[in-house]
Amino acid sequence: MPFFSLHSISGLSLILMALLLILLLAALYLYGKTKEIKHLAAKTRKTFDEQRLEEYLSGLDKDKLIRLLKKRHPKAPAIIIAVLTSTLLTTPAAAQTSPATRETLFTQPGIIILIILILLPVLLGVFLMGARLTRIVQQYRRDRHERDDQQLDAYLDSLENSEAALEKRLHALEYTPGPNQLSGTVKAEDTKGLIHHIESEDVLPVVPVKKRATKRPPVDPQLTRLILAYLVCAAGWLLLGTSIGEYLGIKFVAPDADHVSWLSFGRLRPVHTNMVFWGWASLGMLGLGYYIVPRVSNTPLHSIKKGWVALWLINSAVLIGSLSLMAGINNGGGEYREYTWPVMALFAIGLILTLSNFLRTVARRTTPAIYISNWYIISAIIFALVIVFVAYLPWWQDGLGETIIQGYYMHMGVGMWFMFFTLGIVYYFLPQQLNRPIYSYSLGILAFWSQILFYTVIGSHHFIFSSIPWWLQTVAIVGSVGMIIPVTAGATNFLLTINGSWSSVGNSYTLPFFLTGIVFYFTGSMQGTAEAFRSTNLIWHFTDFTVAHSHLTMYGIITFFIWAATYVLVPRLTGKEAPQIAIGAHFWLALLGLLFYTIPLMWGATLKGLLWSQGKPFIDGVVLMAPYWLWRAIGGSLMWFSHLVFAYNMYRMIEGTGVFTWSFPASGVSPSPKKI
Incomplete structure (x- = not known):
């Protein structure tokens, strides 16, 4: 209808x-x-x-x-x-409808x-x-x-x-003040030593000058190298993975660009998704987690060596998995679990080592309470291990059981691994950047437990009107509606933390990334709830709307949060900041690219779903989507260019600091104290 x-x-x-x-x-x-x-x-x-x-x-x-x-x-x-x-x-001179159960007067x-x-x-x-x-x-x-x-x-x-x-x-x-009438002719001097970091600009700046990073207590050089290794590897996988995604977007416009089996769409698409999932987002989050967990526990990390082993294992999993997918060796079906089980075993072992490392660090904390960031981060790793084991153990992988597990794995991966972990990152860095406490610790705990309650049952909403039990589909829809609670609680908590400091957003080059992630956290999550209803699912599912939604969440939320925290942390570790104009270019290219990518796809996919509901031939939908796929390629190109800028910014923040050598310059990172 x-x-x-x-x-x-x-x-x-x-x-x-x-x-x-x-x-x-x-x-x-x-x-x-x-x-x-x-x-x-x-x-x-x-x-x-x-x-x-x-x-x-x-x-x-x-x-x-x-x-x-x-x-x-x-x-x-x-x-x-x-x-x-x-x-x-x-x-x-100067200057997402049920039929009415009863008729009323106003329904006539x-x-x-x-x-x-x-x-x-x-x-x-x-x-x-x-x-x-x-x-x-x-x-x-x-x-x-x-x-x-x-x-x-x-x-x-x-x-x-x-x-x-x-x-x-x-x-x-007609009066105009003279050039020295307000300032006077006496040269300004700071005789009391009250002014610091004096800068002079000979010309007007092209972009507004933002507040520079605040100097923080020193970090253990060995931990610094470990964190930066994670972030550099993550940036490399982002650049490579999205370069593949850029090529896939071009193939929508020029499908005959190549005739090589290794570069076919069916092989490259899972390479792209898995590379940015397990390579970029996972390593980026873990690298930030290696800083947050010991910092809020006020104790050194339990084992630097375990962190390096985990890094090598996860990188090996992504590399071997990508080459296997391009060679046609895959798990045979499930989205985001195309890696074969030996490959994912490497990833799981890396997470087990990380979990052990974090748990032992928190157990040695010198603070009386476990800060909410560690709640989210450690729980995310536990859930990631659970979903990997559930998805790859074979005992329930026959018939409809495989379909149900696929929905569970796919959605739990996004919501209980990526989303949970990045929320923990935001709960640490956002209040710190604003120099004020989180608005409500209780709202954070409400969002934590309600997300565990509702998100763990919503995977089957991707299989509405399928052969799986009707009651299980209904449970997924109810859980999707219940997600309004944690999302609203979390977004409200973040926005109220910013409230009263909105001027800080304009003066910072990191807070716009956080604010964008918060906005997409609410809108993208509410869009997921709207997609879960049977009436909307009938139109939007199996169309490009799902592609737009996945980018709105994984990119607009997860990626923007990781970028925000990276721009906060890396200068703190190296003492160097990226050019502010380059950070601004990165932000606007990524944001505009995401909007150019998702909005046309959502609009075109809605028209395509309505076309299908009218019984039109499938090819009509392909013809309909052609201009929207062009916008997809344009938006994807802007996003890809922003990743080039991000890689350049990472280089500028690390270059010449001696971080990856055994000796640090005098002005670099100081040795670690016994307690952080």
Whole structure:
């Protein structure tokens, strides 16, 4: 059924609501004009005196003053020239529907149509009344200005030297301060030593200068190398993985770009997704986790060596898995689990070592409580291990069991591994960047437990109308609706933390990344809830809408959060910042690219789903999507260019610091204290 029809209750109701909204706005307009007339009429007519003259003249511009002078004095042109000349001489030149269970009066189409027909003439009358009131107000203002002018003339006639007041005001309007009038001619000196980090710009900056990174306590050089190794590897996988994604986007526009089996779409697409999942996002999150976990536990990391072993294992898994997929060796079906089990075993062992490392670090903490970031980070690793074992153990992988497990694995991977981990990152870095505590620790705990409750049951909403039990599909839909609770709690917590410090967002080059991630966290998650309903799933599923949604979440949320934290942490470790203009270019290229990628795909996919619901041939949908796939390629290209800039920024933040050598420069990172 189409979303809107004049022959349906929903369509007529929509028209009725629109008319009521217009009527409300028109009524508010009439109310405002009525108040304005009342306000104007209530003003007492004042006669001109000396104080009233000064008030009136302060509202006149130079042209009006000149006309008054010409009218008042036959030698006014000479006076005006003299005033202007003296001014020039004394100042410098410058500067997601269920059917109704019962009928009511207002669900009858005839009743709604009757109300609409009644509202139409009422609305017309309101508009006519508004036009009339507007004319009345305009006429009243003109009459009042004329009376004021007449009273002004009469008052000026009663004065002996009326030109003096006009010339004084004209001279004031012509005044321009000199270049040194406010600053003086004495050279500025900081004799008390109160000003630090003085910078001078010989030319106007192309972009606004942002606040530079705040110096923090030193970090263990060995831990610094480990963290940076994770982040550099992550950036490398991002660049390589999205280069493959860029090529795939081009193949939508030019499908015959190559005829090599290793480069076919069916092989490259899982290479792209798995590389950015397990290579970029996973390593990026783990690298940041290696800083956060010991920092909030106020104790050194348990084992640097375990961290390096985990890094080699995960990198090996991504490399071997990618080559295997390109060679046609895969797990045979499940999305995001195309890696064979020996490959994912390497990844799982790396996570086991990391989990052991983090748990032992938290167990040695010197703080009485476990900060919420560690709740999210450690829980994310536990859930990641659970979903990997559940997805690859063979005992329930027959028939519908494999389909159900696929939905569980796919959604748990996104929500309980990537999302959970990055939320832990935000709970640490966002308050720190704002120099204020998180708004509500209780909201964070509510979001934590409610996400565990609801997100773990929603995987089957990808298989609505399939052969899996109807009740299981319904449970997934209910869980998807329940996700409103943790998402709203988390987004509200973050936004209220920022509230009161919005000016800091404009002065920072990291906070815009955090804010963008928060906005997409709410909108993208709410979009997932909307997609879960049977009516919307019937239209959007199996279309490009799912592709747009996955990028809106994995890119708009996860990736932006990782970037934000990376730009916070790396300068802290190396003492060097990337060029702010390059960080700005990275942000805007990524954001605009994401919007150009997702919005056309969502629009075109909706039209495509409606086309399918009308029984049109499949090829019609392909033809329909051609221009939207072009926008997909354009948006993907912008995103890819932003990754090149990000890689350059990483190089600039690490270059010449000696981080990957055994000795550090004197101004670099200091040795670790016994307690962090």
